Structures are given as structure tokens and as C-alpha cells.
Amino acid sequence: xxxxxxxxxxxxxxxxxxxxxxxxxxxxxxxxxxxxxxxxxxxxxxxxxxxxxxxxxxxxxxxxxxxxxxxxxxxxxxxxxxxxxxxxxxxxxxxxxxxxxxxxxxxxxxxxxxxxxxxxxxxxxxxxxxxxxxxxxxxxxxxxxxxxxxxxxxxxxxxxxxxxxxxxxxxxxxxxxxxxxxxxxxxxxxxxxxxxxxxxxxxxxxxxxxxxxxxxxxxxxxxxxxxxxxxxxxxxxxxxxxxxxxxxxxxxxxxxxxxxxxxxxxxxxxxxxxxxxxxxxxxxxxxxxxxxxxxxxxxxxxxxxxxxxxxxxxxxxxxxxxxxx
DNA sequence: TCGGCCCTGGGG
DNA sequence: CCCCAGGGCCGA
Numbered sequence: 546x547x548x549x550x551x552x553x554x555x556x557x558x559x560x561x562x563x564x565x566x567x568x569x570x571x572x573x574x575x576x577x578x579x580x581x582x583x584x585x586x587x588x589x590x591x592x593x594x595x596x597x598x599x600x601x602x603x604x605x606x607x608x609x610x611x612x613x614x615x616x617x618x619x620x621x622x623x624x625x626x627x628x629x630x631x632x633x634x635x636x637x638x639x640x641x642x643x644x645x646x647x648x649x650x651x652x653x654x655x656x657x658x659x660x661x662x663x664x665x666x667x668x669x670x671x672x673x674x675x676x677x678x679x680x681x682x683x684x685x686x687x688x689x690x691x692x693x694x695x696x697x698x699x700x701x702x703x704x705x706x707x708x709x710x711x712x713x714x715x716x717x718x719x720x721x722x723x724x725x726x727x728x729x730x731x732x733x734x735x736x737x738x739x740x741x742x743x744x745x746x747x748x749x750x751x752x753x754x755x756x757x758x759x760x761x762x763x764x765x766x767x768x769x770x771x772x773x774x775x776x777x778x779x780x781x782x783x784x785x786x787x788x789x790x791x792x793x794x795x796x797x798x799x800x801x802x803x804x805x806x807x808x809x810x811x812x813x814x815x816x817x818x819x820x821x822x823x824x825x826x827x828x829x830x831x832x833x834x835x836x837x838x839x840x841x842x843x844x845x846x847x848x849x850x851x852x853x854x855x856x857x858x859x860x861x862x863x864x865x866x867x868x869x870x
Numbered sequence: 871t872c873g874g875c876c877c878t879g880g881g882g
Numbered sequence: 883c884c885c886c887a888g889g890g891c892c893g894a
Contacts, residue, residue, distance in 0.1 A: 657888050692877045751888055
């Protein structure tokens with residue numbers, strides 16, 4: 546479900562609702578998410594003030610401040626014991642010692658069907674509700690995920706996690722350096738679809754927007770990266786940016802489960818050119834949209850606007866008829 | 871590099 | 883019943 550535009554929408558929705566709030570409690574369901582929320586984290590997060598909400602690739606990051614920011618800090622400093630579970634004492638690195646820059650944070654991934662929303666406390670509970678963060682304003686932040694491919698985790702050291710994530714994730718699509726991108730694409734025989742889905746090449750693109758970007762660029766998703774000209778790489782880079790930007794403006798695509806942070810569905814599903822439109826007419830030339838399998842995922846493309854481009858004679862001849870209109 | 875797997879639910 | 887689905891991770 547959630548690719549960059551959807552995650553960005555959730556983040557933008559949540560930010561004003563969460564910033565400055567305090568987590569007053571956490572509760573979880575029995576069924577486990579892909580990366581299980583450890584019970585001890587509930588105590589860690591309780592009492593924390595939410596400083597901000599961010600996104601990195603398809604990950605949601607919720608920055609937490611030091612616990613107990615109340616106007617009357619206990620003299621002993623470490624006096625505050627969390628209620629309930631005293632398991633797994635949190636071992637912070639330099640936390641509280643005057644802002645050493647290693648505050649904790651929550652990291653959430655929505656997987657395929659995750660929903661991360663703020664609702665009034667006590668609102669009817671849907672099924673597949675996995676985590677609930679109670680807030681100090683009679684609202685709660687809920688993580689629901691039917692397929693349970695999503696995750697929520699607590700990290701004591703924000704900087705350490707960011708370093709780790711930056712080692713595993715490529716650049717954000719809006720910061721793509723043309724030279725970097727040309728090199729990443731032209732330096733491999735992997736096809737475009739696989740490249741775009743690889744979070745290490747570009748962070749945040751998923752199946753929907755990979756197909757949409759290839760369409761906008763007029764490139765067949767099965768093309769090997771090394772077969773692209775520098776110019777085609779630039780076109781692809783521009784297309785990625787354009788598609789994601791437009792999708793964010795429409796609050797993402799709701800194929801089935803996706804909703805933003807306030808529970809609203811997206812709108813970009815109505816503007817998709819090829820994704821999910823097998824056999825329907827290409828918006829540009831009316832040719833029936835085709836589906837193929839690349840990198841284990843379905844690729845949707847227009848056989849005419851996105852030719853396989855037989856360079857130097859092999860492969861199939863795509864051009865045959867004179868014209869279609 | 872790729873297939874399989876992790877899950878649940880919806881559609882044919 | 884079977885197959886499919888926005889993602890990521892693991893091992894062959």
C-alpha cells in the first residue's frame with residue numbers, strides 16, 4: 546500500500562496532531578507484527594513528548610523527547626520509574642545529560658496494509674488493531690495492519706538509527722543527483738523495475754510509482770539499466786520526481802486499504818496512467834495496457850509508448866502496423 | 871539475482 | 883477453490 550506519497554501524506558497528516566503531545570500510555574494486541582513491538586518499549590515510550598514526525602523512504606519516524614519534561618523534575622534525576630513492567634531497563638546513550646543529540650524515536654513501517662491514524666480516545670476499535678498510543682489530549686494514535694507486514698519499533702538512540710538507515714537506504718527521490726542516478730542505472734544489467742524497487746537505489750518508490758514513472762519516461766520497465774542512454778536516465782529521474790510530486794498532491798493512491806493519518810483515502814488512484822489498468826487504453830495512444838512480470842512483481846506498461854527498443858538488431862520488432870488512430 | 875515466504879482478504 | 887495484492891527479508 547504505502548509508497549512514498551502515501552507515507553508522506555500520513556506524516557503530513559500526523560505532524561500537527563502529534564507535535565507537542567505526550568504519550569500517556571501504550572497498549573498492544575496479541576498478534577505480532579513482522580517486527581514485534583517489545584512490551585518493554587511501552588514503558589519506554591510512556592511519558593515521552595513527541596517532538597516531530599518525519600519520513601525516510603517508506604519509514605515513518607516519530608522523534609521523542611526525554612521523558613518527564615514536566616515543570617517539576619524530580620531532584621534525583623532518575624527518580625521516575627515506569628509503571629508496570631520493569632523488564633528490560635532502557636539503556637540510553639547520553640540521554641538526558643543536556644541534549645547530547647541522542648534522543649529516542651519510534652520507527653513505523655506500514656507494510657502493505659498498514660494504517661496509522663489519530664482518532665478520539667475510545668473510538669470503536671476495528672479488527673487488526675495492533676498498537677495504540679494514548680495521547681494527552683483524549684486522542685490516540687493507532688496502528689492497524691490486517692496483513693501484519695508492517696512494524697513499529699522503539700529506538701533509544703536517534704542518531705545511531707539514522708546512521709544505520711542511511712547505510713541501507715538510497716537517496717530520497719527529490720534529491721537525486723543526475724550523475725549518481727545515471728551511474729546507478731547504467732552500471733547494471735538489472736531491469737528498470739528492479740532498480741526502482743530497490744530502496745538502496747532510490748528510497749520510497751514502490752510498485753505503483755515504479756510503473757508510473759517508467760510510463761512517464763516512455764521506458765519499458767524490463768529494459769536493462771545499462772541499455773539506457775544518459776538522456777533516458779535523466780528522463781526517468783525527472784519522471785520519478787514528477788509522479789511522486791503529483792501523487793503527494795493527491796494524497797496518495799488508495800487501491801484498497803490505504804488511508805492517511807486522519808483516516809481519509811487518497812485520490813491519485815484515479816490518475817494512474819498504467820498501474821492496475823491492464824487491457825485498458827493507454828492515456829496517450831489508446832493501445833491496451835500490458836502486464837508483465839519483473840522482479841517478481843506485476844509491471845503495467847504501454848507496449849507502444851514504452852517499446853523494448855531493440856538496439857542493434859536483436860529482440861523483437863515492435864513496430865509493425867502503420868498507425869493506430 | 872531471484873524465488874519463496876511472511877499474512878489476511880477479496881475477487882474470479 | 884485458486885490467484886492476486888501497495889513491502890521487505892532470507893536463503894539458495
